Amino acid sequence: MRRNVKIQGIGSYLPKRLVTASEIDGMIGAQDGWSENKSGVKQRHFVTDETASFMGAQAAKLALQDACLSFSQIDCIISGSGTIEQAIPSNASLIQEQLGLQHSGIPCFDVNSTCLSFVTALDMISYAMAAGRYEHVLLISSEISSVGINWKQDESSILFGDGAVAVVLSRTDGSSGILASHMETYSAGAHLSEIRGGGTKIHPREHREETKEDFLFYMDGRAIFKMSSKLIPSFIEKLFRQTDLTMEDIDMVIPHQASAAAMKIIRRKLNVPESKFMSIIENYGNMIAASIPMALYEAIKQGKIKRGDRLLLLGTSAGLSIGGIILEY
Incomplete structure (x- = not known):
């Protein structure tokens, strides 16, 4: 819809x-x-x-x-x-x-x-x-x-x-609008990136020297990438199935800025040219949920996208989840 x-x-x-x-x-x-x-x-x-x-x-x-x-x-x-x-x-x-x-x-x-x-x-x-x-x-x-x-x-x-x-x-x-969206979660990867402490399971009152790492971020980046890279091709197929578009019709991919190496491999897997893949990680790092809108912000301010362009917002997250939106900017 x-x-x-x-x-x-x-x-x-x-x-x-x-x-x-x-x-x-x-x-x-x-x-x-x-x-x-x-x-x-x-x-x-x-x-x-x-x-x-x-x-x-x-x-x-x-x-x-x-x-x-x-x-x-x-x-x-x-x-x-x-x-x-x-x-x-x-x-x-x-x-x-x-x-x-x-x-x-x-x-x-x-x-x-x-x-x-x-x-x-x-x-x-x-x-x-x-x-x-x-x-x-x-x-x-x-x-x-x-x-x-x-x-x-x-x-x-x-x-x-x-x-x-x-x-x-x-x-x-007008012409601007969301054309398609899709999300999938595979909790087999739920504990590949997490902060175990701070909620009701390990409450802040349990914070002490022997538990302090439970309150810090943990990530198995290699396992996350291995799992998500297998899932992304079929995910992309389901997302685009909602439209009559192909990846060639996308003017700019705005990915989650997970890491430079991960984005490079994903870009090649999607067969997207470098000029259509917005990377800002070298100056910002991974800004969690702010990564995708910050990459969008830079693409707009740098004149890399214009009104009417078709964009793909794409990312993975702890959960393990994959999400994407195709929109006309």
Whole structure:
């Protein structure tokens, strides 16, 4: 089902602290150049005093400016993020507070499918918008990965960065719209990337020296890639089956910025030329759910896509899940 929803505006926020690959090498005791060679990440941003809600609010303000709309026109605020600022309330509620909209009554809620949260939230809310429930929606992915990095796990610690991206979605009768969407979850891979502590199973009150690694991010990147790379070809086939399009009809693939090596292999597997595959990982790292909208932001700002172009948003996430959306920008 086509949903006539338009990305009306987009904005981003990056933390003040810029962290280079050389600095990461020093932090993990690696030879200079090792982390960049392994991950493809030259630099990324880490928070200092910024919170996720602060970053999300800053990105939201810029997205509203870009859309030429005011906050009084927003019907709903959604946080599509894989990390949370605090257990309760929702990230979206805290972003509303940061925006000075405490008494607005604008509904706020979170959608979390880890790295796919932006894609999942965009997919789900587009149905409500197409049905007439909302006219203008603020969708924000604001991620702080640096706080949960396990610096003893070299493979994952060299990948991540912090930051936020917001988009304004508007209902439209024009050419913009979502053409197809699909998601699959294979919980056989549920424990290949996880943070075991912090919930009700291993509550924060259980945090002590012998359990501290349960509260840090764990990832078996090789196993994740092996599993997801087998699943992606059939996933893509099911996604495109909803349309009369082929991969050749896609003007730009906007992938999750998992790692440089993984994206390179996926691009070749999909037979997509480099010019049609948006990679920003060298300057941002893996920004969890903010990766896909940040790559979209850069593609727009760099003039690599224009109105009417067909885009494929594609990624994998903890779960293990694969998700994708084909849209006309």
